[in-house]
Amino acid sequence: xxxxxxxxxxxxxxxxxxxxxxxxxxxxxxxxxxxxxxxxxxxxxxxxxxxxxxxxxxxxxxxxxxxxxxxxxxxxxxxxxxxxxxxxxxxxxxxxxxxxxxxxxxxxxxxxxxxxxxxxxxxxxxxxxxxxxxxxxxxxxxxxxxxxxxxxxxxxxxxxxxxxxxxxxxxxxxxxxxxxxxxxxxxxxxxxxxxxxxxxxxxxxxxxxxxxxxxxxxxxxxxxxxxxxxxxxxxxxxxxxxxxxxxxxxxxxxxxxxxxxxxxxxxxxxxxxxxxxxxxxxxxxxxxxxxxxxxxxxxxxxxxxxxxxxxxxxxxxxxxxxxxxxxxxxxxxxxxxxxxxxxxxxxxxxxxxxxxxxxxxxxxxxxxxxxxxxxxxxxxxxxxxxxxxxxxxxxxxxxxxxxxxxxxxxxxxxxxxxxxxxxxxxxxxxxxxxxxxxxxxxxxxxxxxxxxxxxxxxxxx
Amino acid sequence: xxxxxxxxxxxxxxxxxxxxxxxxxxxxxxxxxxxxxxxxxxxxxxxxxxxxxxxxxxxxxxxxxxxxxxxxxxxxxxxxxxxxxxxxxxxxxxxxxxxxxxxxxxxxxxxxxxxxxxxxxxxxxxxxxxxxxxxxxxxxxxxxxxxxxxxxxxxxxxxxxxxxxxxxxxxxxxxxxxxxxxxxxxxxxxxxxxxxxxxxxxxxxxxxxxxxxxxxxxxxxxxxxxxxxxxxx
Numbered sequence: 019x020x021x022x023x024x025x026x027x028x029x030x031x032x033x034x035x036x037x038x039x040x041x042x043x044x045x046x047x048x049x050x051x052x053x054x055x056x057x058x059x060x061x062x063x064x065x066x067x068x069x070x071x072x073x074x075x076x077x078x079x080x081x082x083x084x085x086x087x088x089x090x091x092x093x094x095x096x097x098x099x100x101x102x103x104x105x106x107x108x109x110x111x112x113x114x115x116x117x118x119x120x121x122x123x124x125x126x127x128x129x130x131x132x133x134x135x136x137x138x139x140x141x142x143x144x145x146x147x148x149x150x151x152x153x154x155x156x157x158x159x160x161x162x163x164x165x166x167x168x169x170x171x172x173x174x175x176x177x178x179x180x181x182x183x184x185x186x187x188x189x190x191x192x193x194x195x196x197x198x199x200x201x202x203x204x205x206x207x208x209x210x211x212x213x214x215x216x217x218x219x220x221x222x223x224x225x226x227x228x229x230x231x232x233x234x235x236x237x238x239x240x241x242x243x244x245x246x247x248x249x250x251x252x253x254x255x256x257x258x259x260x261x262x263x264x265x266x267x268x269x270x271x272x273x274x275x276x277x278x279x280x281x282x283x284x285x286x287x288x289x290x291x292x293x294x295x296x297x298x299x300x301x302x303x304x305x306x307x308x309x310x311x312x313x314x315x316x317x318x319x320x321x322x323x324x325x326x327x328x329x330x331x332x333x334x335x336x337x338x339x340x341x342x343x344x345x346x347x348x349x350x351x352x353x354x355x356x357x358x359x360x361x362x363x364x365x366x367x368x369x370x371x372x373x374x375x376x377x378x379x380x381x382x383x384x385x386x387x388x389x390x391x392x393x394x395x396x397x398x399x400x401x402x403x404x405x406x407x408x409x410x411x412x413x414x415x416x417x418x419x420x421x422x423x424x425x426x427x428x429x430x431x432x433x434x435x436x437x438x439x440x441x442x443x444x445x446x447x448x449x450x451x452x453x454x455x456x457x458x459x460x461x462x463x464x465x466x467x468x469x470x471x472x473x474x475x476x477x478x479x
Numbered sequence: 480x481x482x483x484x485x486x487x488x489x490x491x492x493x494x495x496x497x498x499x500x501x502x503x504x505x506x507x508x509x510x511x512x513x514x515x516x517x518x519x520x521x522x523x524x525x526x527x528x529x530x531x532x533x534x535x536x537x538x539x540x541x542x543x544x545x546x547x548x549x550x551x552x553x554x555x556x557x558x559x560x561x562x563x564x565x566x567x568x569x570x571x572x573x574x575x576x577x578x579x580x581x582x583x584x585x586x587x588x589x590x591x592x593x594x595x596x597x598x599x600x601x602x603x604x605x606x607x608x609x610x611x612x613x614x615x616x617x618x619x620x621x622x623x624x625x626x627x628x629x630x631x632x633x634x635x636x637x638x639x640x641x642x643x644x645x646x647x648x649x650x651x652x653x654x655x656x657x658x659x660x661x662x663x664x665x666x667x668x669x670x671x672x673x674x675x676x677x678x679x680x681x682x683x684x685x686x687x688x689x690x691x692x693x694x695x696x697x698x699x700x701x702x703x704x705x706x707x708x709x710x711x712x
Contacts, residue, residue: 244612248635276499276549276710277691278625279605279617283633287617288609291635295642 030160031090038096039065039073046166047095059161082108102135109143117149140215152211153187178203179232180315183221185239201449202315205230219250226254233314236262251296259472261299264289312454313465318430320469322399326392327373329404330380335373341463381411390423404434421451434462481511505707519593531592538595547585554581596703599696614681620652621694636678643674665697688712
């Protein structure tokens, strides 16, 4: 049996063939070649199609086997029926394959047979295969981009520390697009589709060791080998935060109801328990998934559940505090000593408590000062800054000033910025300064709660 | 744990084409694994029952034994607190009629004569074998309302003691074991031990698909598996 190669090479290929290359606008292969040529990807791009001698100004080869010196990676955008032969013909001339085409196991018996064939070829040739029925890889480090939706429709996030692996391609690109808009950076995004060969466990093992990846977001429909998943997820979660969403939760009790346990324990309970055993944070729904990506995308981890809330609007502060308590977070009062330090230099009528209400008399400097003093204190793990833009003392310098003063503390700062058009334009300034920005107290607290769960999940139990 | 004896019992059941084990067999698996169960015998007829009752001593419990009856109390198949031979005779007659009425097509293998365990706090400990992840262990507040209340927690096996304790502290009903409203503090260590044993049985005996103790009576000192069921693959 061939020992399966590790999958690192997928993320930094020196050469990529696009099989089924075409110039026809809108064709998957056309979008992929355009992406590779315009994304800043520095490797060689090699079109493959027996019908053409050149595609988009590049020399086109009739098959992968005829490319001199071979390639690291071949992307197959062919009708499913033609794919097994094309893959087999690539033996020895590519290390990896990404099959973006659909028409395999997801479609019926004929498709299932084709997928089995792909599996066999992967096993027999040692070519590692991502897909079929997937988008492949968007890599902000190497700029590899096989996602076949043009950038004009789906924006690509900047470079950052978050990696995403997803069974669903549409989920991955929707999240990517949204994160790009939120200013959240990513390292690797993998859409692995039907996982004929490379599966979530392979990806998790790679990301565990990947120095560009600081946190991992996982979207799962179903895992085939549960214990292998737990092993890989445990390894990854022991090194960095891993959080996951599992969809298709409410499949009716897959088990016969001969015992009470069987009647209660659906398959989702097993997934929850698997996440728990691996130290993976379970997320509930798309909203939490995005909140978690934003929270972890900023790169700092929470050591515990204690939140300091700083605002210039008392009502919003209390509303955030209520949400925190509801979510199981703590909003402890400031110690007398800390209160004195924060109060120093502030007007006497400010309410220095938790939440800290800096009132309509607030200035940029007061915000930065209060945040720096409280968050650097040992009694807090997370700060939520709810800057309401009414006070005249607040200027466009606020986000950068806060960022400058809070950065060295290395604790998460979440910005809650509810409001209309003016506020939204200011929220953009916070994003540019690297802060995750949330529209509502609920969303901000959700993110804080997820951050605090990392510290919990790593303690086990 | 006597794995060989358990496997023999399972193979015998499989050779009879059984999907579920009757209560005495499920309890025998537990006993062979080190889980405390009440003393009991299966009787085929009333005179046999009376003889065994004398050996075990009153008060005792009478239960129908049938692989076809999942919820015995629903068909009048459980009689508690039988104090003497006369009551045994009455309850026996009552149960035969009731079961025949409520569950006419069920095969009756006999009746279980069992030591009446003193009342304790009730918890449920169960396990199912998940296709992807293997044994999934459940702990919860026990009794017949478990499916209604769903005050339960889950972990995947094999379990550590820390995980077993975590399962207990996670459910609301944990308060019932720790002196709720002036009640006594129960033997939590012993419960954790049983959770680990159930996990262990599922790891060792691959033919078991589901295993459940409901209720497990929990005392200030020790525990007792009062009812149990097992489902084969």
